[in-house]
Amino acid sequence: MQQWSSRTLNDMAGNYTGVYTQMPVYHTNTYLGAGFKGKFMAGGWQNDWVVNVERQDFKRDRVNNVSNNNKYNVSGNIYTGSPTPKPNVFWDPITHQYTTVMYGWSVLDTITTPDKKVELTLGMHGHRVETTNYDNGSNSGLRRISDATSPVAAIVYKASPNLSFYADHTETFTEGSAVGTSYNNDGAMLPPTKTKQNEIGMKVKSGNLLHTLSLFDITQENAIDILVSEGPKYKVRALDGEERHRGIEYSVVGSLNKKWDAIFGVSYLHAYQNKTQGGVNDGRVVSGIPRLSGDLALIYKPDDSWNITGRINYTGTTSIRETSSYAAPIDIPSATILDLGASYKTKWGNNPVTISAMCYNVFDRDYWYAAGSNSIGLGAPRTFMVSAKFDF
Numbered sequence: 018m019q020q021w022s023s024r025t026l027n028d029m030a031g032n033y034t035g036v037y038t039q040m041p042v043y044h045t046n047t048y049l050g051a052g053f054k055g056k057f058m059a060g061g062w063q064n065d066w067v068v069n070v071e072r073q074d075f076k077r078d079r080v081n082n083v084s085n086n087n088k089y090n091v092s093g094n095i096y097t098g099s100p101t102p103k104p105n106v107f108w109d110p111i112t113h114q115y116t117t118v119m120y121g122w123s124v125l126d127t128i129t130t131p132d133k134k135v136e137l138t139l140g141m142h143g144h145r146v147e148t149t150n151y152d153n154g155s156n157s158g159l160r161r162i163s164d165a166t167s168p169v170a171a172i173v174y175k176a177s178p179n180l181s182f183y184a185d186h187t188e189t190f191t192e193g194s195a196v197g198t199s200y201n202n203d204g205a206m207l208p209p210t211k212t213k214q215n216e217i218g219m220k221v222k223s224g225n226l227l228h229t230l231s232l233f234d235i236t237q238e239n240a241i242d243i244l245v246s247e248g249p250k251y252k253v254r255a256l257d258g259e260e261r262h263r264g265i266e267y268s269v270v271g272s273l274n275k276k277w278d279a280i281f282g283v284s285y286l287h288a289y290q291n292k293t294q295g296g297v298n299d300g301r302v303v304s305g306i307p308r309l310s311g312d313l314a315l316i317y318k319p320d321d322s323w324n325i326t327g328r329i330n331y332t333g334t335t336s337i338r339e340t341s342s343y344a345a346p347i348d349i350p351s352a353t354i355l356d357l358g359a360s361y362k363t364k365w366g367n368n369p370v371t372i373s374a375m376c377y378n379v380f381d382r383d384y385w386y387a388a389g390s391n392s393i394g395l396g397a398p399r400t401f402m403v404s405a406k407f408d409f
Contacts, residue, residue, distance in 0.1 A: 023199075024091070031095040038088045040080040041108060047074040061131030068124050075117045080109040095395070113151045115206065119192055120145045125169065133175070140169040144190040150206050163209045165190045179222040188213045199390075201245050202253040210238035210256070226271035226279075235262040239290050241298070242391045244342040252342075254390070258293035260303050262286060276318055283311035290339075297341045304340075305387030307351070309333035322363065326375075328356040337391045349393060352384035369408040376401050 024035030050071035057064050080087075086107040093099030125140035145164040171185035189212045196205045218231030239260045242252045264286035272278050288303035314328040331353045336346040358375035381399035388394035 026095070031097075032093075033095060034090070034092045036088060037091050037104075038083055039104070039106065040083050040087055041106075041111065042080075043076075043078040043111060045074075045076040048072070063129040065127045065129075066125065069122065071121045073119045073121075075119075077114045077116075078111050079114050081112040081114075082109070084109050115148060115150045117149075117192055118147045135175070136171075136173040138169065138171040138185075142167055142169065142190075144192075146192045146209050148192070148206055161206065161208075165209070165211055167211065180219070182217075182219045184215075184217045186213075186215050196254045200242075200252055200254045202255075205254075207240065207254065207256060212237040224271075225273075226269055228267070228269045230265075230267050232265050233263070236260070237262075239293065239298075239303070241290075241304075241340050242338075242342065243340070257290075257298065259291050260288060261291050262288045262303075262306070264288075278316040278318070280314040280316075281312070283309075285309055298339075301339045302336065304337045304346075304391055305335055305349075305389060307333035307335040307387075322361055324360045326356075326358045326360075328358075330354045330356070332386065335387055337387055337393065343391075347393075349385050349387055352382065352386070352396065354382060354384075354396075355379045365407065371406040372404075373406070374401070374403045 024033045026033050048071070050069065052067060052069035054065070054067045056066070084107060087104075087109060089101075089104045091099055091101040093101065121142065121144045123140065123142035125138065127136055127138045129136050143164065143166040146162070148161045150159045150161070167188035167190055169185075169187050171183065171187075173181055173183045175181045191210050191212065194207050196202050196207065212235065214233060214235045216231055216233040218229060221228045237260050238256050239258045241255060241257050243255055243257075244252050264284055266282065266284040268280075268282035270280050286306060286308055288306040290298045290301050290303060293299050309331075310333055311331045312328065314326060317325040317327075319325070332351060334348060334351045336348045338346050354377070356375065356377045357379050358373065360371055360373040362369065362371050364370060377400040378397060379399065382396070383398075384396040385393045386396055
């Protein structure tokens with residue numbers, strides 16, 4: 018069941034009114050893949066090769082014309098919720114919206130020098146996407162075909178058993194996506210895109226800790242919202258230029274001693290828009306991407322049966338509506354969330370059992386997060402989870 022809404026905030030106390038729309042949606046996804054791998058020696062140089070082919074079919078059916086029975090007025094408050102009763106669902110007639118078929122292949126070879134100090138990976142992968150977009154559920158539709166061939170290259174140099182350097186270049190192909198129902202161009206298909214990534218880094222092992230430092234530069238298509246009118250569907254979704262993500266990341270994982278394990282990571286990311294139409298958005302940051310983020314987790318093991326975990330997640334300040342269509346961006350404050358948990362290993366009869374309990378957002382902090390498409394969401398409240406894993 019897909020739902021979307023048009024809500025208007027009426028005052029700074031958080032009261033709103035609006036209209037909700039709901040409709041049934043059916044997705045069918047089928048995947049088939051096959052691969053081969055092997056190795057051979059060329060002199061003293063070892064070659065590990067992989068060949069893979071795949072096909073993925075996706076079909077989406079939905080209501081083409083939503084009846085008034087599935088549209089209803091709502092009111093409420095963003096802080097206290099909505100008193101509007103849950104509506105009944107009327108199963109409108111289903112029609113075919115679009116079908117996507119993706120074919121793919123990849124060939125990869127990792128070459129290792131005789132002294133095992135250098136590993137060189139070279140490869141190619143290709144994709145072909147056939148998308149048929151149907152109008153008003155007709156049996157014939159607009160067909161779009163696109164394809165791309167992308168290289169993969171990486172090198173690792175092991176200076177010593179505890180120190181290695183690496184560099185890589187990868188390109189990925191992503192099929193086009195359908196524009197969501199909250200947009201003026203609802204149902205339009207955005208074209209397929211390609212993402213390119215360059216990365217260099219080093220790994221250092223110190224005792225039982227593994228340190229990784231990397232610098233990366235990622236370029237991808239820039240999807241933005243453009244204001245077109247007032248009303249329930251006041252914007253369109255479109256591609257405009259490119260996003261450039263440049264940053265540095267440091268992480269360390271491993272054991273501090275027999276009782277304590279640690280996981281730590283921090284990253285600084287500058288994501289900005291480039292090559293936009295007329296240059297109007299060049300240099301603006303990418304909506305919803307914080308510059309600074311980090312995680313720290315400590316795991317205490319008092320004995321072989323117990324694991325006690327504490328984790329801090331930090332998301333830095335970010336902003337949305339970072340295009341010329343909007344009068345000004347909206348800032349989203351940073352948020353620091355604490356999670357606590359424990360797991361206990363025991364047996365049920367002769368079968369090992371692990372019982373786990375987790376509390377997310379321990380202090381029940383209220384916070385907003387960037388939810389994509391220039392929107393924000395309310396962070397999850399304090400949440401408890403209990404699970405059990407049985408090994409038979």
